[in-house]
Amino acid sequence: MLDRKIYDEIFSHSFTIPIKVIFWDGKEKNYGPEGKSDITIKFNKKIPISEVVKHATLTLGEAYMDKDIEIEGSIQKLITSAYTQSDSFMSSSKLKKIVPKFSHSEENNKK
Numbered sequence: 001m002l003d004r005k006i007y008d009e010i011f012s013h014s015f016t017i018p019i020k021v022i023f024w025d026g027k028e029k030n031y032g033p034e035g036k037s038d039i040t041i042k043f044n045k046k047i048p049i050s051e052v053v054k055h056a057t058l059t060l061g062e063a064y065m066d067k068d069i070e071i072e073g074s075i076q077k078l079i080t081s082a083y084t085q086s087d088s089f090m091s092s093s094k095l096k097k098i099v100p101k102f103s104h105s106e107e108n109n110k111k
Helices: 002-011 049-054 056-065 075-084 106-110
Strands: 019-022 028-031 039-043 069-072
Touching: 002 019, 002 028, 002 049, 039 075, 049 056, 056 069
Parallel strands: 019 039
Antiparallel strands: 019 028, 039 069
């Protein structure tokens, strides 16, 4: 239940376009501005928010590759929307505090 509340908080500020999310329990919610959504994020499995906070890009990337999360519609539009929304988890100073920063160097990438 706590994971859903945190996802809800993150998604409620993350998109410049209408997005539909179908959670692992089958419940659906629309985020972003009102209107018909061309993009749906479907959680086929619960992805613990604790794992997302530890390493967001790796956790979500692996979940996508493993089909634990599916994107129906343009993934490019989805990512662009999240990057351009000023209150998004990608740019919000409040949310950036809980999502760790990772530096990329050749040595770190090898690790």
